Amino acid sequence: MDMFVVPTISFRLLYGLLIMGHGRRHILWFGVTAHPTAEWIANQVTEACGWEQAPRYLIRDRDGAYGEVLIRRLRSIGIRDRPTSPRSPWQNGYAERLIGSIRRECLDHVIVFSERHLRHLLLSYMQYYNEVRTHLSLNKDAPAPRPIQSAGYIVCRPILGGLHHQYVRI
Known part of the structure; x- marks a missing residue:
């Protein structure tokens, strides 16, 4: 779990909360707010994990x-609860790297208008990241495994308004 800051077109700061699974680097949850509080973060963790499917560590x-x-x-x-050591971002490297990917692949190319707009962008990116984006550490598979398509015509599908593309066989 980690938080990041996103400026809007009106220079307001919005805060994003990222919760991801370590196994296949699966994004579990994004939360967006203008005023993060401990109660809000606790509610986001509950919504992301639920009471029955809770992970062992955070x-x-x-x-x-x-x-x-x-x-x-x-x-x-x-x-x-496993807090990292002070000033040690490398101890939560997967989350830090994912936030960098979100910035480079999505947020650096889009002007955010509002909380609702940022939430929409992050949910679209989450779908792209979990289902389409390949990862070298997963043998060029996505966090949500997908079947290999060996026959058919190749079609290009735009993702995130054309920022990225998915090439699939149909």
């Missing part, structure tokens, strides 16, 4: 927005 940094409310919620769900 790796996070020591941001001041993660308060006692979040820690109590994690304990009540049964998740062991």
Whole structure:
């Protein structure tokens, strides 16, 4: 889990919350708000994981927005909280790298208008990242495994308004 900041066209700052699974680097949840509080973050974790499918661990940094409310919620769900050491972004490298990818592949090319617009962009990127984008560490597969298509015509599908494309056989 990690948070990142996105400026809007009116220079307001919006905060994104990213929750991802370590196994296949699957994005589980995006949350967007203008005012992150510990209670809001705790609600986002509950919505992302649920009470029944909770992971065993949650790796996070020591941001001041993660308060006692979040820690109590994690304990009540049964998740062991694992904060990283101070000033050690490499300890949560997957999340840091994913935030960099989101910036380079999506947010650096789009002007964000509002919370709703950012939420739409991030959900579209999440679908692209989980289902289409290849990863070398996954043997050029996506986090959501997909079948190999060996016959048919190749068609180009635009993704994220044409920022990226998916080439599939039909």
